[in-house]
Amino acid sequence: MKQFIYADNAATTKLDKVAFEAMIPWLTEEYGNASQPYSFARNPKKALAKARETIAACINAHPEEIFFTSGGTESDNWAIKGSALLNHDKHATITSAIEHHAVLRACSSIERMGYPVAYVNPDRNGTVSPEAFKDIITDNTNLVSIMLANNEIGSIEPIEELAAIAHSHGALFHTDAVQAVGHIPIDVQKLGVDMLSASAHKFNGPKGIGFLYIKRGVKVGTFTDGGSQERGLRAGTENVAAIVGMATALEQNCKNLDENQKHIESLECKFLDDLSGLDFIRNGSEKHLPGNISLSFRHASGEAILHRLDLNGICISTGSACDSVNTQVSHVIRAIGVPDEYALGTIRISLGKENTEEEIYQIEKALRQLLKRE
Numbered sequence: 001m002k003q004f005i006y007a008d009n010a011a012t013t014k015l016d017k018v019a020f021e022a023m024i025p026w027l028t029e030e031y032g033n034a035s036q037p038y039s040f041a042r043n044p045k046k047a048l049a050k051a052r053e054t055i056a057a058c059i060n061a062h063p064e065e066i067f068f069t070s071g072g073t074e075s076d077n078w079a080i081k082g083s084a085l086l087n088h089d090k091h092a093t094i095t096s097a098i099e100h101h102a103v104l105r106a107c108s109s110i111e112r113m114g115y116p117v118a119y120v121n122p123d124r125n126g127t128v129s130p131e132a133f134k135d136i137i138t139d140n141t142n143l144v145s146i147m148l149a150n151n152e153i154g155s156i157e158p159i160e161e162l163a164a165i166a167h168s169h170g171a172l173f174h175t176d177a178v179q180a181v182g183h184i185p186i187d188v189q190k191l192g193v194d195m196l197s198a199s200a201h202k203f204n205g206p207k208g209i210g211f212l213y214i215k216r217g218v219k220v221g222t223f224t225d226g227g228s229q230e231r232g233l234r235a236g237t238e239n240v241a242a243i244v245g246m247a248t249a250l251e252q253n254c255k256n257l258d259e260n261q262k263h264i265e266s267l268e269c270k271f272l273d274d275l276s277g278l279d280f281i282r283n284g285s286e287k288h289l290p291g292n293i294s295l296s297f298r299h300a301s302g303e304a305i306l307h308r309l310d311l312n313g314i315c316i317s318t319g320s321a322c323d324s325v326n327t328q329v330s331h332v333i334r335a336i337g338v339p340d341e342y343a344l345g346t347i348r349i350s351l352g353k354e355n356t357e358e359e360i361y362q363i364e365k366a367l368r369q370l371l372k373r374e
């Protein structure tokens with residue numbers, strides 16, 4: 001029996017049962033190395049090709065544009081460092097102030113190597129406006145990396161417009177879509193991006209596996225040197241079971257995307273209605289990820305709320321999971337200018353397809369009770 005309420009789906013998600021079952025043969029009987037020439041390697045090799053096709057179909061890409069990685073962090077690092085180090089005519093990178101640390105720290109790394117990085121600020125809702133972006137892009141911009149949806153506040157960025165502006169200056173456009181893939185429709189052609197990062201554990205796949213979409217013809221440097229896997233760009237024996245699990249989970253989520261989205265949105269509406277009367281700010285833009293609810297309570301401590309909810313068996317987050325040891329106001333909450341008396345009282349509740357109305361009611365009840373005591 002379930003002992004707790006999980007409402008931290010932006011940190012990670014439960015592994016899909018169909019995906020889990022699809023992984024088993026590759027962990028048990030079919031353990032051959034996909035790069036070997038003998039017949040025992042034939043099935044793993046076919047499984048990799050099929051997974052690439054499945055993933056490509058889910059985001060309207062071509063199979064040869066999908067490169068397997070160890071997850072979102074690696075995909076972001078590859079896109080940013082691989083672009084900066086390869087292109088010697090143009091040197092500058094642009095990103096936003098509200099990116100995940102996988103992007104921000106990869107940008108700090110290239111800055112230390114002498115490649116300049118400019119940071120565009122979002123508006124109060126966490127949206128990077130095309131106007132603000134136009135003000136800082138130049139013809140020396142080599143790469144732009146702006147996330148598709150923010151992990152802390154859920155805002156969805158106007159990627160189509162931003163990518164078009166980047167291209168008009170001859171720059172490449174990468175988007176960190178880790179929070180969006182498997183949750184909202186993604187069409188790389190329509191978005192017009194050159195690279196896109198995704199991570200399986202955010203869409204009910206296994207942990208430690210992800211992919212980087214690299215558009216045909218786009219040149220990015222090698223991420224790891226070694227064997228000829230991933231067309232020589234990312235060497236290392238493939239984790240066939242995890243790759244099959246990722247493709248199956250994505251296929252499952254994409255098949256049920258509308259249904260899941262409707263369910264999560266109705267839980268979100270109910271939850272916010274139930275919270276009426278409490279003194280809080282809802283962060284993020286109107287166009288946001290379903291179920292990503294960032295709330296800042298006046299004169300409260302997000303950390304205390306997290307721990308008290310934990311005592312009630314409820315898992316939520318203060319900022320992003322990667323920052324749960326950091327008690328300071330997150331860079332995202334700072335960048336969007338949440339007033340001081342609210343900023344420290346920020347929590348993130350992120351609902352998933354498995355959550356129920358009863359759970360929403362339990363979270364609301366526990367939250368109301370503890371805020372009365374604060």
Ligand code: PLP
Pocket residue numbers: 010011070071072073074076100102147149150151176178179199200210320321322
């Ligand atoms: N990018 C975003 C927006 C994320 O939310 C995360 C994880 O929280 C990552 C990148 C890192 O992904 P991974 O955990 O697969 O390394």
